[in-house]
Amino acid sequence: MRPLRMVAPPGPQPLLQVRDVTLQYRSGGATVRATQDVSFDVFDGDRFVLLGPSGCGKSSLLKAVGGFIAPAAGSIELDGRAVTQPGPDRMAVFQEFDQLPPWKTVLENVMFPLLAAKRLTRVEARERALDWIARVGLARVKDAYPHTLSGGMKQRVAIARALALQPKVLLMDEPFAALDALTRRTMQEALTKLWEEAPFTLLFVTHSIEEALVVGNRILLLSPHPGRVRAELNSHQFGLASGGSAEFQAAAQRIHGLLFDAAGAPAAHEERIAL
Numbered sequence: 374m375r376p377l378r379m380v381a382p383p384g385p386q387p388l389l390q391v392r393d394v395t396l397q398y399r400s401g402g403a404t405v406r407a408t409q410d411v412s413f414d415v416f417d418g419d420r421f422v423l424l425g426p427s428g429c430g431k432s433s434l435l436k437a438v439g440g441f442i443a444p445a446a447g448s449i450e451l452d453g454r455a456v457t458q459p460g461p462d463r464m465a466v467f468q469e470f471d472q473l474p475p476w477k478t479v480l481e482n483v484m485f486p487l488l489a490a491k492r493l494t495r496v497e498a499r500e501r502a503l504d505w506i507a508r509v510g511l512a513r514v515k516d517a518y519p520h521t522l523s524g525g526m527k528q529r530v531a532i533a534r535a536l537a538l539q540p541k542v543l544l545m546d547e548p549f550a551a552l553d554a555l556t557r558r559t560m561q562e563a564l565t566k567l568w569e570e571a572p573f574t575l576l577f578v579t580h581s582i583e584e585a586l587v588v589g590n591r592i593l594l595l596s597p598h599p600g601r602v603r604a605e606l607n608s609h610q611f612g613l614a615s616g617g618s619a620e621f622q623a624a625a626q627r628i629h630g631l632l633f634d635a636a637g638a639p640a641a642h643e644e645r646i647a648l
């Protein structure tokens with residue numbers, strides 16, 4: 374079945390081009406296919422969400438864009454260059470709270486990649502790190518060690534650390550999934566606010582339909598294992614304030630239908646649907 378392609382891409386050249394990407398793993402002598410012929414474009418300033426059921430290959434796609442795994446078929450280009458390995462132009466934030474070295478303070482954690490990239494002096498790196506720590510609201514705990522911070526605070530450090538390096542794309546793999554509902558909401562707000570203050574390009578993985586609508590301006594729906602593109606949707610009309618609205622609920626229903634319900638599945642031809 375051909376995927377729905379609802380929206381003409383905004384802007385001329387995509388920053389990130391994913392073309393017909395098939396990802397697979399060797400596991401115990403067998404081949405596990407994670408995605409099949411997945412294509413999408415991400416444009417500068419997009420908040421692009423990969424949404425789909427567990428096991429559809431969202432994390433694998435993020436890892437491939439990160440340069441951690443190579444496609445078995447297809448290509449990934451960032452700014453016109455083939456992605457072949459990890460690089461500081463693609464910083465990642467993961468779900469796990471243990472992604473920060475525990476022996477470094479908040480400030481040292483944020484400074485570390487800046488120093489490792491060797492683009493800034495120590496003084497400049499410190500200044501940049503302090504700025505980002507303040508932007509994520511952690512100035513007060515800049516000298517604290519990760520084990521003294523809450524899950525939400527640790528994720529804020531990880532976000533500051535990633536954005537301080539000014540990557541071309543920020544990769545986020547279910548970054549708020551391990552947080553309680555209230556903190557998750559606060560983190561969605563914090564991320565949106567950071568983007569509004571200084572837009573960056575985001576590739577965000579979630580299996581929460583609501584989170585996809587709130588965080589993303591464009592959403593790629595993937596079918597169950599192995600992941601194929603099911604549909605691509607514009608969701609820029611929704612934000613943090615839209616949560617309870619009838620329009621938001623209807624959009625969430627519609628996406629649910631596209632993902633899980635054969636009756637709600639699109640016809641075998643391209644059609645335009647409004648969220």
Ligand SMILES: Nc1ncnc2c1ncn2[C@@H]1O[C@H](COP(=O)(O)OP(=O)(O)OP(=O)(O)O)[C@@H](O)[C@H]1O
Nearest residue numbers: 398400405407426427428429430431432433434580
């Ligand atoms: N290292 C690996 N070795 C073997 N198979 C793997 C490996 N990593 C992922 N897979 C398989 O690839 C498929 C896609 O996994 P992936 O983690 O990318 O999906 P996902 O959509 O991110 O799932 P979830 O939402 O549960 O995190 C799954 O069948 C998974 O079991």
